[in-house]
Amino acid sequence: MGFLSRRRFGVTAGPTRAWLDPVRYLANASTGSLGAMISDKLGSMGAAVDHILGPGAVRPIHPNVRIHEADTPQDVIRCVEMFSGDAPPFDAWIHAMAILDFIPAETSPEKIDSDREEWNLKLIPTPKIIRRFKALYPDALLVGFKLETGDNHEDLKSAARHLGIKADCNLVVANFAPFKNPGKHTGFLFEPSVEKWSEPYIGKEAIADALVNWLLRRLDG
Numbered sequence: 001m002g003f004l005s006r007r008r009f010g011v012t013a014g015p016t017r018a019w020l021d022p023v024r025y026l027a028n029a030s031t032g033s034l035g036a037m038i039s040d041k042l043g044s045m046g047a048a049v050d051h052i053l054g055p056g057a058v059r060p061i062h063p064n065v066r067i068h069e070a071d072t073p074q075d076v077i078r079c080v081e082m083f084s085g086d087a088p089p090f091d092a093w094i095h096a097m098a099i100l101d102f103i104p105a106e107t108s109p110e111k112i113d114s115d116r117e118e119w120n121l122k123l124i125p126t127p128k129i130i131r132r133f134k135a136l137y138p139d140a141l142l143v144g145f146k147l148e149t150g151d152n153h154e155d156l157k158s159a160a161r162h163l164g165i166k167a168d169c170n171l172v173v174a175n176f177a178p179f180k181n182p183g184k185h186t187g188f189l190f191e192p193s194v195e196k197w198s199e200p201y202i203g204k205e206a207i208a209d210a211l212v213n214w215l216l217r218r219l220d221g
Contacts, residue, residue, distance in 0.1 A: 002046025003216060008090050010050045010083065010140075011039045012097035014057025016073050020121070021108040028098035032057025034185075035096040037208040039065045045212075048088075052079045054097055073099050073126045080129065084136045092141035092215055095130050096173070102126065130167040141218060143211065144169040149177045157190070157197070164192030171214060173207065189214060 013035020017027035036058040039051045043062030051060050052068050054076075059067060070076045076097060083090070102123035112119060133142050144167050146160045160174035171191055178185035187207040189198040201207045 002044070004042060004219075005046035006088075007042075007047045007219065008050075008088050009039075009042050009047050009215075010052070010080075010090050010093040010137075011035050011042075012052040012054075012076065012080075012093075012095050013039070014054025015098050016054055016071070016076060016100050018072055018100055018103035019107050020104055021110065021112045023111050026100060026102075026104070027055075028100060030054065030057070030098035032097075034204045034208060035094070036060045037204055038094055038096070038211060041208055041212045042215075050083060052076060052097065073103065073129065076129055077127070077132070080132065081136065090137050090140040091219060092143065092170075093133050093137060094143040094211070095133065096143075096145045097129075098147075099129050100126055128167070130163070130169075134168045141170045141215070142168065143171045143173065143215075145173045145175065147175055147177055151176060156188075160188075160190045161192065164190065170218070171211075173211060175207065178204075 014032030015028040015030040017025040019025045032054055039049045039060040040062045043049050043064035047064060049065040050068060051065050052070050053059060055071050068079050070079050076099065103126055105122040105124045130144050144163050146163045148156045148159055156174050160172040163169060164172045169192060171189060173187050174190050175187035184202060185204050187201050189210055201210050
């Protein structure tokens with residue numbers, strides 16, 4: 001029996017995409033590796049984990065992790081809603097997935113000719129999926145993720161506060177985009193209810209460990 005036996009978690013991770021035509025799509029730049037690491041750590045402690053996986057994302061490998069594949073933002077919504085009312089209930093949701101903020105207003109059923117001189121796209125906003133979690137799972141802890149480019153800590157803190165308020169998050173993992181230097185991926189844990197910021201955690205392993213330890217403390221308390 002592990003520390004988290006009889007506990008259930010939901011994790012979303014990886015990119016989403018929206019199809020322009022049958023062979024082209026828009027997508028987020030995300031590997032899903034941090035989310036997969038979190039799911040595997042939770043599974044290794046005895047928890048049951050439902051992992052919603054974006055296209056091409058790193059897959060968790062622990063046998064306690066059940067994988068549910070999702071391609072588009074609408075697929076993610078369907079997966080998240082699918083578990084509502086499930087038993088046993090979720091103890092926490094960790095929403096690390098990179099959801100497209102905008103999708104094409106129209107999708108062509110045929111391949112767009114590459115000889116066209118130009119292709120003007122109209123993009124429309126997608127629903128903010130993270131704002132649905134508390135309505136569907138009011139008793140579950142909610143961990144949101146906020147990613148910013150650059151290195152301005154005040155901008156990152158402001159964005160994390162905004163997410164925490166709008167989505168009613170119990171915790172926000174605020175991190176800078178790691179693509180230029182993956183080994184230096186830097187993240188902070190922010191608790192909106194008490195305006196508490198953690199020290200910086202450097203590297204995905206350190207961020208994942210800090211998040212799992214926070215969950216352990218909250219669920220024990």
